[in-house]
Amino acid sequence: MSLYETIFTRRSMRQYDETPLDAAALSEVQNYLDGAKQLPGQSARFEIVGKDKLKGGSAPYAILAYTDDSEEAWVNIGYTLQGVDLWLQSRGYGSVWSGMAAPLEKDPEYRILLGFGPTSVPLRTSENDFKRKTITEVSNEDNAVARAARLAPSAVNLQPWFLTFRDGKVEVRANVRGIGRVLPGRLWLFDIGIVLKHVELALMHEGKTVTGLSIKGTGKNVAVAVSY
Ligand SMILES: Cc1cc2nc3c(=O)[nH]c(=O)nc-3n(C[C@H](O)[C@H](O)[C@H](O)COP(=O)(O)O)c2cc1C
Incomplete structure (x- = not known):
């Protein structure tokens, strides 16, 4: 399914399977993140962590987004990670933006996370x-x-x-x-x-x-x- 088609079927996923992802699957997500298109002049950093590094949230993994505090940088995180959200769901994973969950380790450049992981809950159909x-x-x-x-x-x-x-x-x-x-x-x-x-x-x-x-x-x- 293309990213465009996934717009019409995606959902915020809050129920996940417990089976851990293997190293190959995680590195595929990392590769996609590394190549994800950002807005011109922007260079947000993204890091994949397991839920043991988080407080709150239901997803077994999360992509943490870090950037400077300019308004463009915040917009860029939305733009970039929404491409990743659609890609993850087009690949059969669940994903969910989360402003409530947060990494245990404090960093002033941390902005938000996108939780993700394997799920058996189907996508939307209409x-x-x-x-x-x-x-x-x-x-x-x-x-x-x-x-x-x-x-x-x-x-x-x-x-x-x-x-x-x-x-x-x-x-x-x-x-x-x-x-x-x-x-x-x-x-x-x-x-x-x-x-x-x-x-x-x-x-x-x-x-x-x-x-x-x-x-x-x-x-x-x-x-x-x-x-x-
Ligand atoms: C920036 C942002 C922060 C969000 N934070 C949370 C959150 O903390 N917890 C949660 O369950 N959902 C969170 N959501 C998901 C929204 O509630 C959800 O996208 C919205 O209700 C629409 O539902 P849908 O994504 O299933 O279409 C967040 C979404 C965005 C874009």
Whole structure:
């Protein structure tokens, strides 16, 4: 299954099998991570650990993400690890973003983790299995890119974004309201990066080439213009 197809079947996995992954399987994940595309100018670090190095969470393994504290760096982690989330699920693994779980070892550059591992729980089979806002709540147009973006995961399922299609560009703007305003940290910045990955994969699926990604605005006014 392609990464684009996986957008329509993925789920946050919270039940895992106990069978440990062998060294070859773990090194395949590490290789994918090493080659994972990051946003221009960004260089987040990722580390795979077992659950003995974590507090909280249900997954037997996790990818820990480390970076500097700029807003672009947070968006980049969302963008990069969402590609990994889709890849893991396309390979039959379960995965789940987790803001609650954390590594036992403190590091000021630690940002978030993506739990993963073997699972027997099946993927979703239809878009109707997703609990999401309607297209018109998240986009000014109903098209294939907006439909893929709408299914992106987000912290507490807030879906804090709005897409505006205009003049060969789509702008992904933060739309942080309600409980989102009191969430700890800047989780919506990951969410913006996550939806950006779905937008990019959908544009590619439509035969378009993404020619530029530029981040503007700050805080809850962050927006990313995607040219294609
Ligand atoms: C940045 C981020 C942090 C998240 N943190 C948690 C978490 O701590 N615990 C959890 O169970 N799910 C967490 N989630 C998963 C979301 O709750 C989930 O993506 C959302 O409810 C939509 O469900 P779905 O991914 O199954 O489509 C997180 C998701 C994101 C994107």
